[in-house]
Amino acid sequence: MEKSMFFEPGKMTVTIDCAMGSSGKGMVNSSIASMFEPDAIMCNNMPNAGHQTLVHNTIYCGRIDYSISPKVFRKEGEYFRSVFKVFPASSIVTKSCPILIGPDAGFSIDRFFEELKMINDPSRVKVHPRACIVTPKDAERAAQNKHVSGTMSGAGPAQAKKLMRDEDCDIAMKHPELEPFLADTSEIAQFILKTGGSILFELPQGFDLSLNHGYEWPKLTSRDITAAMAANSAGVSPMRVGKIFGNVRPYPIRVGNVAGESSGTCYDSPELTWEEINRRSGADKFGADLTEITTVTMRKRRVFEFAPKQIERFCKYQEPTGLFLTFTGQIDYRSFNKTSWEEIPEEALDKILAFIAKIERIDCNNTPVVAIATGPSTDCFLIITPEIRKRIENLKTNSI
Numbered sequence: 001m002e003k004s005m006f007f008e009p010g011k012m013t014v015t016i017d018c019a020m021g022s023s024g025k026g027m028v029n030s031s032i033a034s035m036f037e038p039d040a041i042m043c044n045n046m047p048n049a050g051h052q053t054l055v056h057n058t059i060y061c062g063r064i065d066y067s068i069s070p071k072v073f074r075k076e077g078e079y080f081r082s083v084f085k086v087f088p089a090s091s092i093v094t095k096s097c098p099i100l101i102g103p104d105a106g107f108s109i110d111r112f113f114e115e116l117k118m119i120n121d122p123s124r125v126k127v128h129p130r131a132c133i134v135t136p137k138d139a140e141r142a143a144q145n146k147h148v149s150g151t152m153s154g155a156g157p158a159q160a161k162k163l164m165r166d167e168d169c170d171i172a173m174k175h176p177e178l179e180p181f182l183a184d185t186s187e188i189a190q191f192i193l194k195t196g197g198s199i200l201f202e203l204p205q206g207f208d209l210s211l212n213h214g215y216e217w218p219k220l221t222s223r224d225i226t227a228a229m230a231a232n233s234a235g236v237s238p239m240r241v242g243k244i245f246g247n248v249r250p251y252p253i254r255v256g257n258v259a260g261e262s263s264g265t266c267y268d269s270p271e272l273t274w275e276e277i278n279r280r281s282g283a284d285k286f287g288a289d290l291t292e293i294t295t296v297t298m299r300k301r302r303v304f305e306f307a308p309k310q311i312e313r314f315c316k317y318q319e320p321t322g323l324f325l326t327f328t329g330q331i332d333y334r335s336f337n338k339t340s341w342e343e344i345p346e347e348a349l350d351k352i353l354a355f356i357a358k359i360e361r362i363d364c365n366n367t368p369v370v371a372i373a374t375g376p377s378t379d380c381f382l383i384i385t386p387e388i389r390k391r392i393e394n395l396k397t398n399s400i
Contacts (some may be wrong), residue, residue: 001035001383003035003036005370005383006032006035006036006200006243006245007036007038007198007200007242007243008198008242008243009196009197009198010193010194010196010197010198010240010242011193011198011199011240011241011242011243012042012189012193012198012199012200012201012230012231012234012236012240012241012242013032013038013198013199013200013201013242013243013244013245014201014203014227014230014231014241014243014244014245015028015029015032015200015201015202015203015244015245015246015247016203016206016207016225016226016227016244016245016246016247016314016318016320017203017205017206017207017225017246017247018206018207018208018246018247018248018310018311018314018323019206019207019208019248019249019252019253019266019307019310019311019314020205020206020208020209020215020252020253020254020255020266021049021205021206021209021253021255022206022249022253022292022294022295022301023206023247023248023249023326023327024247024249024326024327024373024376025051025089025202025203025204025247026051026052026053026082026084026089027052027053027054027089027326027373027376027377027378027380027381028245028247028324028326028371028373028381029041029051029088029089029090029200029202030053030055030089030090030092030093030378031371031373031378031381032090032200033090033093033094033200034055034059034090034093034094034378037094037095037096037097038094038097038197038198038199038200039097039098039192039197039198039199040097040098040099040100040188040189040192040197040199040200041088041090041091041094041097041098041099041100041199041200041201041202042088042099042100042101042102042185042189042199042200042201042202042233042234043087043088043100043101043102043105043201043202043203043204044101044102044103044104044105044203044204044229044230044233045084045085045086045087045088045101045105045106045107045202045204046085046105046106046107046132046134046155046158046159046204046222047085047106047107047108047111047134047154047155047296048155048204048205048221048222048296049085049204049205049295049296050083050084050085050295050296051083051084051085051089051202051204051295052081052082052083052084052089052295052376053081053082053084053089053090053092053093053378054076054079054080054081054375054376054377054378055079055080055082055092055093055377055378056078056079056377056378056379057078057079057080059093059378060080060092060093061092061093061094061095061120062080062082062091062092062118062119062120063117063118063119063120064080065117065118067117068114068117068118069114071083072114072115072118073117073118079377080092082118083295084115085107085111085115085296086101086105086107086111086112086115087099087101087115087116087118087119087125088200088202089202090200090202091118091119092118092119092120093378095120096121096124097124098124098125098126098188098192099119099124099125099126100126100128100185100188100189100199100234101125101126101127101128101131101185102128102131102185102186102233102234102235103128103129103130103131103185103186103233103235104131104132104159104223104232104233105127105128105131105132105233106131106132106133106134106155106158106159107131107132107133107134108133108134108135109133109175109177109178112127112178113177122181125181126181126182126183126185126188127172127178127181127182127183127185128172128182128183128184128185128186129171129172129173129182129184130162130171130172130173131171131172132158132159132162132169132170132171132172133158133170133171133172133174133175134154134155134158134170135154135158135170136154137154137157139154139157140154141154141157155221155222156221156222158170159222159223160222184235185234185235186234186235186236187235189234189235189236190235190236193236193240198242199234201230201233201234203225203226203227203229203230204225205221205225206225207225207226207246207314207317207318208310208313208314209221209225210223210224210225210226210229211223211224212224213226213317215264215266215267215310215313216264216265219262219263219264226317226318227241227244227318228241242321243321243322244318244319244320244321245320245321245322245323245324245370246311246314246315246318246320246322246323246324246367247323247324247326248311248323248324248325248326248359248369249326249327249330250306250325250327250328250330250331250355251272251277251303251304251305251306251327251330252266252269252303252304252306252307252310253292253301253302253303253304254266254301254302254304255294255297255299255301255302256294256297256299256300256301256302257299257302263302266304266307266310267307267309267310268307269304269305269306269307269310270304270305271302271303271304271305272303272304272305273303274289274290274291274292274300274303277290277303277330278290278291280330281329281330281331281332281333282332282333282334283329283333283336285333286333288333288336290329290330290333306358308358308362311323311359311362311364312362312363312364315362315363315364315365315367319365320364320367321367322367322368322369322370322371323359323364323367323368323369323370324369324370324371324372324373325352325355325356325359325369325371325372325373326372326373327373328352328372328373328374329374329375331348331351331352331355332347332348332351332352333348334347334348335348335349335352335374336374336375337374337375337377337380338374338375338380338382339374339379339380339382340382341382341385341388344374352372353388353391353392353395354395356369356372356392356395357392357395357396360392360396361396368384368389369384369392370383370384371383371384372384
């Protein structure tokens with residue numbers, strides 16, 4: 001496997017959730033970066049999205065600071081689990097590359113310094129002076145807007161104040177405690193790309209939540225989630241965007257409903273129960289429960305039948321280089337947490353490959369699935385091998 005599979009010299013790789021979020025982006029980004037460390041990692045995170053990583057202690061590059069909240073960082077056996085709302089999820093699998101936080105990012109000061117405890121070398125962190133500072137007052141304002149069933153984290157109100165250039169808009173350059181980290185992240189990104197380096201840009205949330213291009217108004221986030229948005233946030237030419245990868249879940253989700261309101265529909269796909277997912281995957285036979293709780297709001301996620309139109313629409317707007325199929329345990333639980341193709345029982349593998357063939361038969365400009373994720377840890381990221389690719393192509397041919 002070559003670095004060129006994920007990164008190109010002088011280009012920025014962008015990873016995007018194909019749908020409405022919670023597709024295992026933290027795990028995927030950490031997996032890619034741990035294989036081939038790029039010359040910089042970058043994000044424009046806001047507190048309305050949390051990105052988890054589960055990393056084996058042999059590849060964990062961050063600090064082990066036990067003063068940090070267990071909600072942010074904790075040890076689980078031979079693994080370390082981290083939840084990022086400020087820094088890129090791949091921060092703790094990269095050793096030395098710059099960690100860039102762009103101008104349309106937003107965070108609380110407390111959360112910034114809490115996550116900083118995990119970074120092996122704080123001098124790697126560079127924050128654009130115009131990044132938003134999200135305050136408790138912003139969260140209070142967001143809580144009044146329950147009809148969108150959002151996270152109520154304050155991301156939207158903070159951006160609105162910045163948009164209006166309000167006097168009370170709080171940005172990073174106003175905080176002396178952030179001064180050691182302030183830098184023009186755009187100039188850094190431009191230099192890295194101009195000199196032949198590569199950047200991994202981790203977009204938060206999901207394409208279908210895009211403010212202007214999302215699926216269902218007004219149940220959207222407060223900005224666009226697109227590769228073009230990544231270029232804009234990075235401050236680089238769109239010509240510098242190289243590979244674009246999208247995450248696909250077997251069963252797309254929406255956030256849980258706020259009391260009396262709905263978080264929306266999903267391309268006319270019927271809503272399912274987690275009990276049904278447990279039954280279909282066979283998880284119930286192992287006494288397992290695949291029910292998911294949101295990272296930020298701690299509400300039970302809503303789950304839907306797979307929607308081919310959703311993936312087709314994503315591909316039309318983003319024209320991705322490749323797709324990652326995550327949460328394969330929801331297709332067949334016997335694949336859960338497997339770290340090699342050989343470990344997956346043949347019957348379970350057949351079901352997963354049939355699902356991949358189903359994805360690739362969608363009108364997606366012949367975009368291939370290039371890897372799967374069988375579980376939450378980076379060692380559960382399996383690249384499609386030539387032998388596996390041959391089986392997928394046979395399934396696609398025989399189904400015509």
